Structures are given as C-alpha cells and as structure tokens.
Amino acid sequence: ALPESGKVAWKAPSNIALVKYWGKKENQIPANPSISFTLDACATRTTLSFQKKETTSKFSFDLYLDGKPKADFKPKIEVFFDRIAEYVPFVKEYHFVIETSNSFPHSSGIASSASGMSALALCLMDLERHMQPNMDPSFFMRKASFLARLGSGSACRSLEGDLVVWGKHESIEGSSNLFGLKYPYKVHDNFKHYHDTILLVDKGEKQVSSTVGHNLMHGHPFAEERFKQAYHNLTSLQTILESGDLEEFVKVVESEALTLHAMMMSSNPYFILMKPNTLEIINKIWGFRKETGMPVCFTLDAGANVHVLYPESIKDSVIQFIQDELVAHCDNGHYICDRIGTGAKEL
Ligand code: PMV
Numbered sequence: 001a002l003p004e005s006g007k008v009a010w011k012a013p014s015n016i017a018l019v020k021y022w023g024k025k026e027n028q029i030p031a032n033p034s035i036s037f038t039l040d041a042c043a044t045r046t047t048l049s050f051q052k053k054e055t056t057s058k059f060s061f062d063l064y065l066d067g068k069p070k071a072d073f074k075p076k077i078e079v080f081f082d083r084i085a086e087y088v089p090f091v092k093e094y095h096f097v098i099e100t101s102n103s104f105p106h107s108s109g110i111a112s113s114a115s116g117m118s119a120l121a122l123c124l125m126d127l128e129r130h131m132q133p134n135m136d137p138s139f140f141m142r143k144a145s146f147l148a149r150l151g152s153g154s155a156c157r158s159l160e161g162d163l164v165v166w167g168k169h170e171s172i173e174g175s176s177n178l179f180g181l182k183y184p185y186k187v188h189d190n191f192k193h194y195h196d197t198i199l200l201v202d203k204g205e206k207q208v209s210s211t212v213g214h215n216l217m218h219g220h221p222f223a224e225e226r227f228k229q230a231y232h233n234l235t236s237l238q239t240i241l242e243s244g245d246l247e248e249f250v251k252v253v254e255s256e257a258l259t260l261h262a263m264m265m266s267s268n269p270y271f272i273l274m275k276p277n278t279l280e281i282i283n284k285i286w287g288f289r290k291e292t293g294m295p296v297c298f299t300l301d302a303g304a305n306v307h308v309l310y311p312e313s314i315k316d317s318v319i320q321f322i323q324d325e326l327v328a329h330c331d332n333g334h335y336i337c338d339r340i341g342t343g344a345k346e347l
Pocket of ligand 1 (some may be wrong): 017019020034040113186210211302
C-alpha cells in the first residue's frame with residue numbers, strides 16, 4: 001500500500017568523466033559509452049517530503065534550493081517527472097516538497113544536474129522501497145540510476161563509487177545504455193585515492209546548455225568518428241586501469257577533454273566554452289609535467305573550469321604547484337579540493 005506521508009533524504013555526489021559522453025539518441029541513450037570518477041566533496045543533499053493527494057491528474061511539487069523557493073528549476077523537474085511516471089507511477093499520487101542544497105556554490109560553474117538528479121532519483125526509489133520493503137539493494141541502485149539518467153544523462157554515473165561506466169561496451173560485462181554500472185574490474189592501486197582539484201575559472205552560467213550541445217552532435221561532420229574514438233578510448237582505459245600506467249592515463253584523459261571541446265568548436269553553430277585562463281592553466285600543467293615528470297593532468301566539463309587530476313603519491317608537490325602557479329588564474333582565486341568518493345549516502 002502507498003504510505004500516506006513521510007520524508008526521505010539522500011546525499012549524492014558529482015562526477016567527472018574520463019571518457020566523455022557528448023551526443024545522444026532518443027530516450028537519453030548515449031551515442032557512446034563513458035566512464036567517470038565519482039567525486040566526494042562536491043555533492044547535493046535532497047530531502048523529499050511526500051503527502052498523498054486527492055487528484056492524480058498532474059504532478060504537484062514545491063522546490064527549495066538552500067531554503068528558498070526555486071521557480072526556475074521547476075520546468076526541468078516537470079520534464080523529469082513526465083519521463084519517469086511510466087516507471088514510478090506513484091509520483092502522480094503525491095504532493096512533494098523537494099528541499100535541496102549543494103556543497104559547492106551555485107554560481108561556481110559546477111553543474112549540479114548530475115548530483116541533483118541522482119539525489120532526487122534515490123529519494124524516489126526510497127519511497128518505492130517503502131512500498132516494497134524487501135527490494136533487492138542492487139535493483140534499488142540500478143533503477144535509481146535508470147531514473148537519474150532520464151533526468152540528466154551523466155546523473156546515472158553519480159550514485160556509486162569510485163568509477164562508473166555508462167553505455168554498452170563489449171569488453172565491460174554488465175554495461176548498459178540504460179544505467180550506470182560500478183566499474184566491475186580490479187583497479188590498480190595507482191588510482192586509489194585519486195585527487196581532483198577543481199579550478200574555478202569562470203563562475204558564470206553556461207552560455208550553451210548540455211542539451212543543446214548534445215543535439216548539435218546530430219549532423220555533426222565528425223560525430224561518427226568521435227563516437228568510435230570514445231569507444232576505443234574506453235577500451236584503452238580498461239587496460240590502463242588494470243596496469244596502473246599513469247602516462248597512458250594522462251594521454252587518454254586529456255585527449256578526451258580536448259576532443260569534447262573540439263566537437264563544440266566544430267559544430268554548427270560553433271561555440272567555445274574555454275576561457276583564456278583555461279588555456280593558461282593547461283599550458284602551465286604541461287610545463288610542470290615536462291619539468292617534473294609527474295603524472296598530473298587536466299580534464300574539462302562543458303565549461304571553462306579545469307579539473308586537475310593526480311594520484312595520492314604526488315599530492316604535496318601538486319598542491320604546492322597549484323597554489324603557486326594556477327590559483328592566480330582562478331576567478332577570485334577560488335578552487336575546490338576534491339577526490340574520488342565512495343558514492344551516495346542515505347541521510
Ligand atoms: O548529463 P548531461 O546531459 O549534462 O551531459 C554532460 C556531458 C559532459 O559533462 C560534458 C560529459 C560527461 O560525460 O559528463
């Protein structure tokens with residue numbers, strides 16, 4: 001039976017892709033498989049309060065970000081509810097109050113859609129579990145990831161740690177286009193406790209949404225080659241994750257980031273999301289790597305901010321380098337020290 005009312009709460013992390021998802025088919029099916037590190041510090045906390053209502057014709061919810069009503073996020077949640085209603089029909093039976101907050105500042109240029117949609121999907125699955133107390137934990141996570149994908153593609157990689165694959169790949173057993181899969185193979189110790197220091201180059205709103213960006217891959221002259229390349233890069237990364245070859249890791253990860261932006265620069269219409277300081281930082285990272293031989297590298301999301309990735313073993317030197325050389329290129333000197341995390345938590 002449906003519970004009358006109640007409250008559930010989850011904290012879900014953000015993630016950073018190593019092999020990028022850029023381009024999709026109908027129903028949020030990715031054009032190529034991707035893999036990401038789950039983050040730790042960058043996360044969304046969401047409380048979902050639910051109360052049975054009389055009419056079931058429409059979705060009904062209030063949304064608060066940091067305690068303040070947030071009207072401009074409502075259409076995105078409407079679309080999300082509309083897409084998932086088929087799989088969680090009870091969403092029409094309740095009035096919801098969604099209270100959400102992010103650990104990172106809203107105007108940081110860090111997308112909250114992955115952690116936000118993941119946290120909300122987990123809350124909804126928690127409510128479904130109220131109705132089916134014997135639900136299998138792996139079914140719970142898989143369906144939550146499936147729902148999160150319908151909110152924002154990359155959100156399906158934001159539930160578990162520490163590496164997640166999304167998209168069908170021949171050599172990764174259990175991988176699927178429909179949900180994220182915790183990377184199922186042993187990973188070399190070099191990748192344990194990996195760090196991601198996020199340099200906030202531009203805290204403004206994105207000029208081009210990822211929805212628009214994905215759509216521009218339809219009819220993109222290089223799309224098919226790009227999808228093949230991503231597939232092959234995931235094959236290479238699989239070998240690298242096993243062997244612990246950090247030099248090869250750096251090559252694949254940086255190439256993926258630059259190719260993502262190259263797709264944006266060669267679409268119709270074309271656009272550039274990097275800023276001068278993005279390039280300054282990239283050049284300094286290359287200089288530092290050449291000088292010291294240390295396997296520190298960068299990756300980029302659909303924005304100007306730079307994620308600096310490095311293993312635990314060189315942490316002290318890299319943080320020193322970031323403080324001495326890179327922070328000057330950040331917006332107001334802002335950066336976030338994050339690392340690989342273990343996944344979402346019930347609150
Ligand atoms: O989940 P979306 O639709 O916001 O797409 C995110 C795409 C990138 O962040 C640029 C790459 C990725 O794989 O996360």
